[in-house]
Amino acid sequence: MSTLVSTTAVPETRPTARRRPRRLDDWRPEDPDFWRTTGARVARRNLYVSIFAEHVGFSVWSLWSVLVLFLGPEYGIDPAGKFLLTAVPAALGAVLRLPYTLAVARFGGRTWTVVSALLLLVPAVPMTVLLEPGVSYSTLMVLACLTGVGGGNFASSMANINLFYPARLKGRALGLNAGGGNLGVPAVQVVGLAVLATAGAAYPRLVPAVYLPLIVLAALAAVRWLDNVPGARNEPGALREAARDPHAWIMSLLYVGTFGSFIGFGFAFGQVLQLQFADRFPTPVDAAWLTFLGPLTGSLIRPLGGHLADRLGGARVTFWNFVAMAAGAAVVLYAARERSFGLYLAGFLALFVFSGIGNGSTYKMIPAIFRARAATAVSAGRRDPAAARRWSTRMTGALIGIAGAVGASGGLLVNVAFRQSFLTRGDADAAYVAFIVGYAVCFGVTWLVYLRPGARRLPGV
Known part of the structure; x- marks a missing residue:
């Protein structure tokens, strides 16, 4: 989610990053001397804090x-x-996710990280107070919806860390931040x-209560x-330009299949x-x-998904990954029907593993798509190399922003599929069939x- 935000180097006569409060005076991560003497240390400090706040x-x-x-039954919720x-x-x-990404450049990464961390108190505090038998379902729905603010934090954190690292190190830094x-x-x-x-199960309010000091610590x-x-x-x-590009929606679909599944x-x-296994898990x-x-x-x-994509090609890894996800969902469906818990657990863990690999490989495909198109434009004489590089970077950032936002909606689709399946059939079989079909569409x-x-x-995608 890093790439809707770009940065222009701010030069200064001295090769140090003397700071005014809340703002760097000089930031030139692509300058090797600056990076070695000052930039790497500053970037690492920001990365470590960003990982904690995003976590x-x-x-x-x-x-x-x-x-x-x-x-439990005392809450009266099916x-x-x-x-x-x-x-x-x-x-x-x-x-x-999109407004949180844009907020980094509008308000500053430090400022927005403080604000976005404190916004986590909006759901956490009332949950700590209100979660007990007798609370209305509508209140629970409002509280559940409010926890969505935590999903936006990923986007702003990735956009912020993207600004601190030179191009050759962005992949590793963003991978650590995302992981x-x-x-x-x-x-x-x-x-x-x-x-x-x-x-015991009588005290759900203790779970959000644990996070109250951690939220404050992240802001501090x-x-x-x-x-x-x-x-x-x-x-x-x-x-706007990326939204008109067919690849934006193709990659968004693929990210729905990977991150949305995760x-x-x-x-x-x-x-x-x-x-599914009430007899095995009575409590x-x-x-x-x-x-x-x-x-x-x-x-x-x-x-590992990013590493495999670097070696074998993002599209190839993504294709076979979706084939494996479809097979994993088929195993889960079979195990659920046969009441085989061991096979069911293995199939579900495989779905998590392959969704994680797919997250990495699809992210790697996005810059590769625009690098390949930029190279084609240069060879055809439609762009000069510098303009092609700028266009590639600009479009990559925008597409990652769109795909990240759309992909997160897959979490909604997965839970709605389970809800509808249990509501109409009393089991999850229909949901598993829907997942198999969805993954087949993605690899197709x-x-x-x-x-x-x-x-x-x-070439190279």
């Missing part, structure tokens, strides 16, 4: 993935109602498991150690386990100890557009 944001976004396990509680945070998180944020999903589920194991750390980069600006023209399954996994704590495994593996495996589109022999292939 807390992801945890707040994912709160309802574990809180629904606390909602499975369909619980899936709706895990769907609405994904929806708001997707909507907020650290994604780990917030299993982290909040471990917190939920600890609360269930110690205090941003105040103390983050910087605003001079020269950062939004490029709304790039956003966040959607992360929100729903514990609840699905308890519903919430029985399901909670497995809930975090899927998001954990998906988060840790994400860098990948083959038709980027791999089909005789098509207008983009």
